[in-house]
Amino acid sequence: MKGKIKDVVGETFWYLLIAYTLFVILIALGFLGRYALQFHMLAVVVALFGIVIIGKVNEGNNGREKRGMNKWLYYGLFALGIIVIIALRVVPYIRNSIPLGYDAGIYKYGIEGGLKNMDNWILSGGMEPGFLYLMEIFKLVFSVDTILVWVFIAFCVLLGIVIYVFTRELGGKRAGLIALIIYAVSVVQFKVFGFMYYKNIVALCIMLFSLFFLLRYEKSEKKSDLSIFVVLGGLVGAIHRPTFYIFGLSYFVYAFIRPYEKGNYDYRKLLINVLSGVVILVIALSFYVGSFMPAITSVLPGVAQAFVSPGESPGTFISFFEYQFSVLAYLPFALLGLFHFLKKKDFNIVVLWVLISGAIVYFQFFFFNRFIIHLDVALIVLAGIGFDSLIKNKRKLGILVLSLLLISAVIISSYEAQTSKPLISKYSLDMIKEIRGNIEVNASVLVISREYSPWVMGYSGLHGENVIAPGLFDTNKWNEADWQKFWNLSGKEETKKMLSVYDKPLYLFGGTKSFKNECFEVFLESKGNKLYKYTC
Amino acid sequence: MSKNILNRSNKGSVRRIGIGFAVVLIVMAVVSIAIGAFSSLGYGESFRIVFGSFYVLFLPGFIWSYVFFQKTKAFEEGENRFGNEGDKVAIDWIERVALSFALSIAIVPLVVFYLNLIGVKINVFNSFFSILGIITVGLAVAYWRNRKFNS
Numbered sequence: 001m002k003g004k005i006k007d008v009v010g011e012t013f014w015y016l017l018i019a020y021t022l023f024v025i026l027i028a029l030g031f032l033g034r035y036a037l038q039f040h041m042l043a044v045v046v047a048l049f050g051i052v053i054i055g056k057v058n059e060g061n062n063g064r065e066k067r068g069m070n071k072w073l074y075y076g077l078f079a080l081g082i083i084v085i086i087a088l089r090v091v092p093y094i095r096n097s098i099p100l101g102y103d104a105g106i107y108k109y110g111i112e113g114g115l116k117n118m119d120n121w122i123l124s125g126g127m128e129p130g131f132l133y134l135m136e137i138f139k140l141v142f143s144v145d146t147i148l149v150w151v152f153i154a155f156c157v158l159l160g161i162v163i164y165v166f167t168r169e170l171g172g173k174r175a176g177l178i179a180l181i182i183y184a185v186s187v188v189q190f191k192v193f194g195f196m197y198y199k200n201i202v203a204l205c206i207m208l209f210s211l212f213f214l215l216r217y218e219k220s221e222k223k224s225d226l227s228i229f230v231v232l233g234g235l236v237g238a239i240h241r242p243t244f245y246i247f248g249l250s251y252f253v254y255a256f257i258r259p260y261e262k263g264n265y266d267y268r269k270l271l272i273n274v275l276s277g278v279v280i281l282v283i284a285l286s287f288y289v290g291s292f293m294p295a296i297t298s299v300l301p302g303v304a305q306a307f308v309s310p311g312e313s314p315g316t317f318i319s320f321f322e323y324q325f326s327v328l329a330y331l332p333f334a335l336l337g338l339f340h341f342l343k344k345k346d347f348n349i350v351v352l353w354v355l356i357s358g359a360i361v362y363f364q365f366f367f368f369n370r371f372i373i374h375l376d377v378a379l380i381v382l383a384g385i386g387f388d389s390l391i392k393n394k395r396k397l398g399i400l401v402l403s404l405l406l407i408s409a410v411i412i413s414s415y416e417a418q419t420s421k422p423l424i425s426k427y428s429l430d431m432i433k434e435i436r437g438n439i440e441v442n443a444s445v446l447v448i449s450r451e452y453s454p455w456v457m458g459y460s461g462l463h464g465e466n467v468i469a470p471g472l473f474d475t476n477k478w479n480e481a482d483w484q485k486f487w488n489l490s491g492k493e494e495t496k497k498m499l500s501v502y503d504k505p506l507y508l509f510g511g512t513k514s515f516k517n518e519c520f521e522v523f524l525e526s527k528g529n530k531l532y533k534y535t536c
Numbered sequence: 537m538s539k540n541i542l543n544r545s546n547k548g549s550v551r552r553i554g555i556g557f558a559v560v561l562i563v564m565a566v567v568s569i570a571i572g573a574f575s576s577l578g579y580g581e582s583f584r585i586v587f588g589s590f591y592v593l594f595l596p597g598f599i600w601s602y603v604f605f606q607k608t609k610a611f612e613e614g615e616n617r618f619g620n621e622g623d624k625v626a627i628d629w630i631e632r633v634a635l636s637f638a639l640s641i642a643i644v645p646l647v648v649f650y651l652n653l654i655g656v657k658i659n660v661f662n663s664f665f666s667i668l669g670i671i672t673v674g675l676a677v678a679y680w681r682n683r684k685f686n687s
Contacts, residue, residue, distance in 0.1 A: 078630070115658075133645040136658050141588035161634045202641075209638040224604040228639075235642050238649075287649065 006052050013049035014397065017332075017390075020046050021401050024328050028408035040324040040331065047335030050386075053393045054340050069174060077177055078164070084184040084410070085160045089153045089193055091417040098422035098429060099148040101196025102316075105458030111135040111144050112458075119464040120474045124294040129287040130238025131199050148196075155201045156193055160184060162208040163380060169215045170350060171337075171385035178402065179384030185409040187416050188326050188376045191318060194420050200373055203240030206232050207247050208377070211349050218258075230276050234283025241299060242315075242367055244284060246360075246374045250353040251277060257347055303366045315370030320361050323372050329409040330383035333390065337382030340389055354378040424455050427527040428511050435509065435531060436461035438524060443505040444468055444475070445531075448487075452511050468502060477501045495519040496536045506534040564590060596667055597639030599674035601632050606678075606685045608632055643670055 020042055026032040027039070092100055099108075110127040115136060119126070138147050160183045168176025183189055192200065210232035217225035233251070237244035255273035259266040288296050318326065327334075341351045357375040361368050391398035432455055435445060444466045447453045453469035460467070468475045470483045478486065482498070489495050495517055499506065508520055510530045519536035568586040572579035607626035627635065647666055648658060656662050 129649075130645065133649045133652070133658075134641060137592055137644050137648060137663065140660055140663055141585060141592055146585075158634065158637055161630070162638070165631050165634055206638065206642065209635070228604060231646070232638070232642055235646065 009049055010052045013046070013053060014394070016042075016046050016049055017401060020332065021404050025404055025408045027328065028411040034325045034328075039328055043328060043331040044335060046332040047339065047386075050332065050336045050390075051339050051343065054336065054343055054389050074173070074177065078180065081160060081164070081177070081180040081184045082157060084181070085157050086153060088184070088190055088413055088417045089156055091414075092194070092420040092422075093149060096422060097145070097149070098424065098426065099145075099152075099196060100194050100420055100422055102423055102454060103196050103198070104148055104422075105454030105456070107148060107196065107198055108144055108458030109454075109464065111139065111147060113464075117464055118291060120294075121464075121472070123291050124298045125241070128199060128239055128241060128295065129292045130235060131202065131240065133287075134202070134239065148198075152193070152196070152198055152201070155198070155205060156189075159201055159205045159208075159377075162205050162212070163377065166208045166212045166215070167381045167384045169212055170348070170381065171388055174391065175384040175388040177384075178387045179380050181406060182330050182380050182383050182387075182409070183377075185406055185413050186327070186330075186376065186380060187409065187413045188318070188323065188372070189380075190413050190416050190420075192373050194416070195317065197370075197373065199240040200243060200370075203236050203243035204374070204377055206239065207236045207243055210236060210247070211353075214349060226272070226276060230279050231283065233276075233280040234286075237280070237284025238287035241295070242370055243374065245303075245366075246353065246357050246371065248280075249356050250349055251280075253352050253356070254347075254349050257352075315367040317369040317372055319369060320372065323361075323376070326412075327376065327379065329405040330380065330387075333386030334379035334383040336386030336389060337384070338386075340382075340385055350378055350381055354382065423451070425512075428452070428529050429455060429459060431511075431524065431526050431529040431531065432456055432459045432509065433461070434524065434526075435507070438531075439507055440505050442466075442503075443507055444503055446502070446506060446508045448508060448510045448513050448515055452509060456509055475502075490517055492518045492536055499534065499536075504534065508532040508534065560590075592644060592663075592667060593640045594636050595640070596643055596670045596674065597641075598632070598636035599671055599678060600639050600643060601627070601635045602678040603674055603681060605632070605635075606682050 023032065023039060023042070027034050098104075106126070110122060110132065114122050114127050114132045122132075135147065138151060142151055160180050163183050164176045164180035166176075167179035210229050213225045213229035213232065216222075217229060233247065236247050255277055256270065258273065259269035285296075324331070338351065338354060341348060354375065357371050357378060360366070360371045361375055387398070387402050390401065432452070435456070439445070445456060445460065445462060445468065447456045447467065447469040450470050450472070453467075453472050456462070456469065457464065457467050457473065464473060465475055467473055468477075470476065470478075471480065478501075486495075486498055489498065496519065499519070507523060508515070508531070510532060512528045512530075515530070515532065517532075519534055520532035521535055522530050523533035524531040564586050565583075568583040569579070571577060571582035571586065575582070577585070605627045609626040609628050644667060647670055648663060651662070651666055652658055656666075
């Protein structure tokens with residue numbers, strides 16, 4: 001009876017999967033609205049039905065499974081994955097040399113002079129010390145513009161390769177290859193590139209490598225594997241604090257539950273795990289001792305507050321609602337991969353990573369939208385394993401479903417790549433680059449809008465102290481209400497009174513925004529962009 | 537007899553490494569010339585980028601990867617991990633190349649950071665010799681571990 005029910009559920013799963021695949025293709029082709037139905041719920045239902053096929057290997061496939069994949073086909077698909085990663089990311093730079101994303105200017109300023117200038121906003125968390133030291137090395141070889149565009153693309157490729165290596169260690173060669181290709185076509189991972197979350201990508205590369213060595217250590221028990229895991233883990237903390245937060249929480253839980261096996265608790269393993277954790281912390285903290293300590297102390301109240309009143313500090317990225325509908329192509333298979341481990345009661349580091357980052361995102365704790373990036377990488381790893389289960393069970397249908405879903409994902413990602421544009425126009429940026437050569441050495445520049453702030457900081461060539469921007473950097477002395485008041489001011493006396501807090505000479509970069517004030521007159525103008533001089 | 541075979545195999549691997557190194561240098565030179573010819577960068581700049589990237593971002597990690605993993609295995613052996621003692625120190629080429637980048641971007645900044653902490657300034661000269669130090673120490677340890685592994 002039980003077997004019969006399983007058979008029925010198994011059959012239903014395949015029918016549901018075919019229907020689901022068709023829906024996803026129709027969405028990608030634009031025949032169906034992404035939010036037209038509760039497709040994310042359907043994804044969960046498909047995955048739940050799929051539990052019965054986990055671990056089943058079709059006897060007809062057995063011989064083929066043992067023989068494995070053709071070597072050249074394997075290498076060809078691997079190369080294809082790498083080519084797709086590069087191609088999608090190069091598209092926005094065809095006939096454009098301006099870096100994508102809001103943070104590009106901030107990164108430019110930080111990489112060029114972060115360690116030299118030691119601005120307070122950098123020391124208190126604007127840029128982690130490990131990242132700045134890494135960039136000091138890169139600067140020996142590349143120009144900062146190359147680092148912002150081409151080296152960043154190289155890191156995206158490296159992340160794809162690390163996802164492959166990590167998934168292969170966890171679920172075998174085919175799972176690794178599938179994970180690499182999913183990463184290549186993932187629209188969410190393309191958005192990470194488009195937002196220019198540089199530190200995030202670098203830290204994820206190192207975190208996955210670190211965890212790769214943890215997986216190796218579980219099997220080999222070699223000290224060298226453990227030592228690389230520890231060193232790389234410490235470096236994650238030095239490069240990006242939010243990634244280290246996920247890494248640390250996952251490892252903390254892992255350290256205590258992993259020694260439990262078959263009814264026994266191995267205290268020796270626990271001791272090794274705890275000591276490794278301590279060394280990781282020491283390596284990470286050694287970067288922050290001294291000047292960079294505020295980067296740790298300033299973030300703690302925010303993290304604590306987020307647990308008391310969740311939902312208040314989302315971080316800038318897509319929302320969880322949008323995310324669920326962006327990953328329809330691999331969501332059921334990621335869940336299938338998760339069930340694969342849960343069914344075996346294998347609470348490995350990836351399962352913990354997914355559960356912890358999923359909880360942070362779902363319950364909206366600290367920085368929850370930004371942790372979607374980490375959740376997505378873990379889900380890609382699991383999706384590789386989920387698809388692998390599918391192919392083991394029904395080879396031809398599995399490969400067909402995989403191919404169709406990947407094609408639907410590539411359609412969406414290529415559209416995203418084609419429509420990605422820099423957040424500033426060439427003309428505005430050209431004027432920003434001219435600011436320094438046209439104003440006094442000790443002059444300050446007020447930036448009218450947040451939109452231009454990072455660009456003025458990075459590309460004007462001014463020292464950070466001389467850039468005054470709404471809600472950013474060190475020199476801003478106004479709160480949001482003050483800025484609101486300033487934007488609506490026009491009278492001389494009131495303007496003089498407000499601006500008395502800032503050193504003179506003073507200029508204002510208005511870009512293409514309209515601005516009228518008796519105390520400011522146009523100083524430079526080009527193609528609709530204006531730089532004003534304070535004259536009162 | 538067995539000593540002779542060992543000597544011969546060591547000579548063979550040294551020759552293979554030598555040929556591999558020469559091929560890599562030639563490929564890098566060709567890439568540098570191509571970049572110099574087809575981009576806005578000058579030849580000097582393109583040579584600096586290609587050889588500099590190799591020296592800073594690949595070579596230290598590549599050599600240290602041999603400290604931890606003495607063997608490189610072929611594709612077909614991939615799935616059968618840790619079946620014997622040799623598998624524990626073996627990785628395949630894709631893993632080795634990826635690991636070379638990862639170890640380089642881990643080891644080099646760590647060393648530069650700690651040297652900076654004791655007062656060594658970060659400039660081209662100091663960084664060149666720091667990386668040379670990392671490479672030399674890596675080579676020595678890899679040689680010693682390889683001998684130990686073979687014996």
